[in-house]
Amino acid sequence: MTRSPLKVLGAFLFLVLVYSAPAQAATPEDFVKNMGDKAFASLSEPGLTPEERTKRFRDLLNQAFDLPRIARFTLGRYWRTATEEEQQEFVQLFEKFVIQAYASRFQDMSGKKLNVLNAREISAAQALVLSEIQIPGKPPVKINWRIRSKEDVHKIVDVMVEGISMSVTQRDEFAAVIRQTGGKVGGLIEALRRKTSSD
Amino acid sequence: MEVARLIPGRTARLIASVASIGLLAVGCATPPPANDKAAVAAYNQANDPYEPFNRAMLKFNLALDKAILKPVAYVYRENVADPLQTNVTNFLSNLRAPVIFANDLLQGEFERAGTTLMRFTMNSTFGVLGINDLAGDLGMEEHSEDFGQTLATWDVDDGPYLVLPIFGPSNPRDGVGILADSLMDPFGWVVPFEYRLGRAVGSAVDKRAQNYDHINDLEKNSLDFYAAIRSLYRQRRVEEIRNGVPASDSSIPGGISVVPQKPDGQQSKATSTEK
Numbered sequence: 001m002t003r004s005p006l007k008v009l010g011a012f013l014f015l016v017l018v019y020s021a022p023a024q025a026a027t028p029e030d031f032v033k034n035m036g037d038k039a040f041a042s043l044s045e046p047g048l049t050p051e052e053r054t055k056r057f058r059d060l061l062n063q064a065f066d067l068p069r070i071a072r073f074t075l076g077r078y079w080r081t082a083t084e085e086e087q088q089e090f091v092q093l094f095e096k097f098v099i100q101a102y103a104s105r106f107q108d109m110s111g112k113k114l115n116v117l118n119a120r121e122i123s124a125a126q127a128l129v130l131s132e133i134q135i136p137g138k139p140p141v142k143i144n145w146r147i148r149s150k151e152d153v154h155k156i157v158d159v160m161v162e163g164i165s166m167s168v169t170q171r172d173e174f175a176a177v178i179r180q181t182g183g184k185v186g187g188l189i190e191a192l193r194r195k196t197s198s199d
Numbered sequence: 200m201e202v203a204r205l206i207p208g209r210t211a212r213l214i215a216s217v218a219s220i221g222l223l224a225v226g227c228a229t230p231p232p233a234n235d236k237a238a239v240a241a242y243n244q245a246n247d248p249y250e251p252f253n254r255a256m257l258k259f260n261l262a263l264d265k266a267i268l269k270p271v272a273y274v275y276r277e278n279v280a281d282p283l284q285t286n287v288t289n290f291l292s293n294l295r296a297p298v299i300f301a302n303d304l305l306q307g308e309f310e311r312a313g314t315t316l317m318r319f320t321m322n323s324t325f326g327v328l329g330i331n332d333l334a335g336d337l338g339m340e341e342h343s344e345d346f347g348q349t350l351a352t353w354d355v356d357d358g359p360y361l362v363l364p365i366f367g368p369s370n371p372r373d374g375v376g377i378l379a380d381s382l383m384d385p386f387g388w389v390v391p392f393e394y395r396l397g398r399a400v401g402s403a404v405d406k407r408a409q410n411y412d413h414i415n416d417l418e419k420n421s422l423d424f425y426a427a428i429r430s431l432y433r434q435r436r437v438e439e440i441r442n443g444v445p446a447s448d449s450s451i452p453g454g455i456s457v458v459p460q461k462p463d464g465q466q467s468k469a470t471s472t473e474k
Binding site: 076077078080081100101104105120128130137139142144162163164165168169172173174175176177178179180183188191192195 | 231235236237238240241242244245281285340341416420421422423425426427429430431434435437438439441443445
């Protein structure tokens with residue numbers, strides 16, 4: 001076995017890359033804390049126009065959440081009955097729907113604070129991060145984050161507010177819409193189109 | 200009707216007759232054909248065989264709300280000073296303490312029963328008839344209990360979803376709970392009916408004012424308001440029954456199959472733990 005200089009160089013570069021890769025493997029807790037700080041800082045800025053808030057919310061949402069996965073979950077068993085085009089359109093509409101429904105809920109964040117309490121492992125790739133939002137003069141609101149981690153990249157796959165899961169609520173509601181529109185995913189897509197194109 | 204068998208006396212007959220009129224008028228939900236697996240699963244998961252009746256009942260409740268409760272709650276919320284509203288909330292929740300205490304005991308939660316008793320004693324005296332939550336400021340936080348939750352801890356099944364007139368989202372188990380709680384409330388034994396009515400109206404306005412924005416928000420942002428309420432009610436009850444302790448991994452709502460690769464097997468597991 002001869003060692004060509006190229007191979008040595010290659011091995012050297014490989015080692016450099018490996019060791020210079022993010023050394024600070026953030027835990028799911030850190031991830032939620034950072035994400036919360038960022039969200040509060042960026043969305044509570046005074047004088048923010050609704051358009052600008054929505055834009056910032058969309059950016060945060062795409063960074064922190066695994067939206068395609070959540071979308072797929074909310075379709076439940078109907079995911080497999082949908083055509084590929086329907087699946088794609090649904091994922092796109094889902095994002096629009098979430099932004100429309102949730103962006104406005106972050107209007108009044110003054111004085112509020114997100115405290116990360118602790119985390120527990122759910123499975124090898126998933127953790128539940130427990131936190132609470134402190135609101136002056138009111139009891140704290142418990143918020144639990146389901147985090148999925150892959151190669152040190154963390155993404156939120158569910159948010160539970162006082163035990164109410166956003167994904168489950170959405171899944172139940174979508175199932176009801178599908179049932180009422182004749183059991184076809186197309187009916188839900190149509191309803192989402194209408195909902196997201198109004199106001 | 201399952202309710203009729205569980206609730207004795209006049210109330211049962213009243214509920215049963217209201218319910219059967221509703222059921223006669225709108226009928227039961229039609230189960231989907233057995234070969235449509237996704238639809239059957241959705242139908243079973245909803246556990247709502249009286250859906251047409253329930254939807255009609257929600258409409259009725261919403262009409263009442265729009266005509267009376269919502270406007271009153273709005274005026275109250277906009278015109279009564281915040282600290283005074285907090286006093287009203289505190290006063291009304293303090294009145295619930297005896298029922299919460301009884302249910303703490305029935306569930307064998309003696310530490311929580313102790314907290315409830317201490318809270319009631321302190322807030323009723325130093326807190327001036329409960330209008331100040333002194334105990335809460337000292338770290339003895341309020342918690343709620345009701346007989347529906349007690350039944351759940353005794354492994355009584357919730358039964359199908361049921362929207363009750365005026366009371367709203369419920370099920371046979373929680374409906375029985377409402378009745379039992381009102382019977383075990385000592386304030387109900389010693390004071391005249393007018394007082395109880397006043398308290399009920401006060402509580403309704405207080406609750407409605409507190410949830411004003413949430414309800415508006417949900418109505419505006421849901422595709423199916425009825426289905427959203429049904430899902431929220433169920434999840435909220437599960438959380439209350441667990442006293443807010445996050446469940447072990449398998450029973451966290453939606454936990455099993457965030458990736459529906461094997462939707463059928465995995466999701467039915469998630470569903471069964473949700474109830």
